[in-house]
C-alpha cells in the first residue's frame with residue numbers, strides 16, 4: 001500500500017521519548033507483571049482501584065523530552081494489560097473510571113503540542129483483558145486449564161471490532177496524531193505464543209483505516225505487515241537498515257534499565273554516556289532512538305531517569321546539530337568514532353580520545369575548517385613536510401589522502417567530544 005506518511009520530521013528529530021505508563025506502574029515490577037505472575041483479572045484489579053496519579057503532569061514529561069532534544073513523545077495509550085488511558089466508549093476499563101477520573105491521553109496530546117513536540121501513540125494489539133481475545137502464550141492465564149476451557153469459544157473477530165474501533169477513537173478524538181506504534185505480532189512463534197499476527201488484527205484493513213483517517217501518520221512495522229518504519233527492539237543494527245534492498249527509515253527503542261514500565265528495585269541502570277553513544281551510533285546509520293521512561297504510580301519520572309535525561313540534555317545543548325537532521329556519511333569513520341553528516345558538515349564523534357592526532361582517511365583536501373564543538377576551538381591540520389627525512393616525523397604508514405588533525409592532550413569534559421568539519425563540498 002502506498003503511504004503518504006510524513007517521514008521528514010521523523011528524520012529531523014532523530015530522538016524521541018517513549019513513555020510506558022499504566023496500571024503496572026503501581027505494581028512497580030515490570031509492565032509484564034500480569035503475565036509473569038500469572039495474575040487473574042481479580043488479582044490485577046487493585047491497581048485499577050488505586051490508580052490515582054496525583055502528580056500526573058504530562059507537560060513536565062514533554063519538557064524533559066524537549067530539553068533532551070527529542071522531537072516527539074510516544075505514550076502507551078493501551079498496553080498488553082488492556083487498560084486504556086483515554087475515555088474509550090468501547091470499554092469501562094479506562095483511566096476515567098479509576099479514582100484518577102481523567103482522560104490522560106487528552107492531556108498528554110495537549111502537553112506535547114504546547115511544547116512543540118510531535119505526538120505518538122503506542123497501542124497494544126495484544127490484550128489480556130478483553131473477553132474476545134483468545135488466550136495465547138502471552139496471556140497471564142495461559143496455564144490455567146479451567147480458564148482456557150471456559151474461554152475456548154472466544155472469537156478473534158469480536159476483538160478485531162474492538163481494536164479497529166479503538167484505533168478509530170484515538171485517530172478521531174485527539175486531533176493530529178503523528179505516529180502510531182502498534183505492538184506486536186508474533187507469527188514466528190506459532191508453537192508457544194499462539195501465533196497471532198496480521199490476519200488476527202485484520203491488519204490490511206486496519207492500516208487502510210489509519211491511512212484514511214490520518215494520511216500523514218507514521219505507522220510502525222509490528223502489525224505483521226510492512227509499515228513506514230522498522231523498529232529494532234533493544235539492539236543496534238550494524239549498518240543503515242534496508243527492506244527488500246532499499247533503505248528504510250528505522251528507530252531503535254531502548255530502555256533505561258531493561259524494563260519499560262516503572263520497576264522500582266531494578267538497578268540495571270545504563271549510563272548516560274552509553275545512551276548518548278547509542279543515539280549517535282543510530283544517527284550514523286540513518287536511524288532514530290526512541291528512549292524509554294517509565295513514570296511511577298504518581299505519574300512522576302523518577303530521579304535516576306530524570307538525571308539521565310538531564311545528562312542527555314546537557315550534551316545535546318552543545319551538540320544537537322550533529323544529531324538533528326543528520327545521517328550516515330559516505331566515509332568509514334576511524335576506530336572508536338562515528339561520523340554523522342548534515343549538508344556540508346561532517347561530525348566526528350569520538351567514543352575514546354586519541355592521543356594528539358586524529359587520522360581521517362580519505363578526507364585530505366576535503367575539509368576547509370575544523371573545530372571542537374565543545375568550545376569552537378580550531379583544530380589545525382598537521383602538514384607533513386615531504387622533504388624531512390627523519391623516519392619518526394614522517395607519520396609513516398598512513399594511507400594517501402589521510403587528513404591528520406592535531407588534538408589537545410586534554411579531552412574536553414563531555415561524555416562524547418565531537419569535531420565539526422566544514423567540507424569543501426556537500427558529498
Ligand code: GLC
Pocket residue numbers: 020031032183184233253260
Ligand atoms: C515489547 C514488550 C513491551 C514493550 C515493547 C516496546 O513488545 O512486549 O512490553 O512495550 O516491546 O517496544
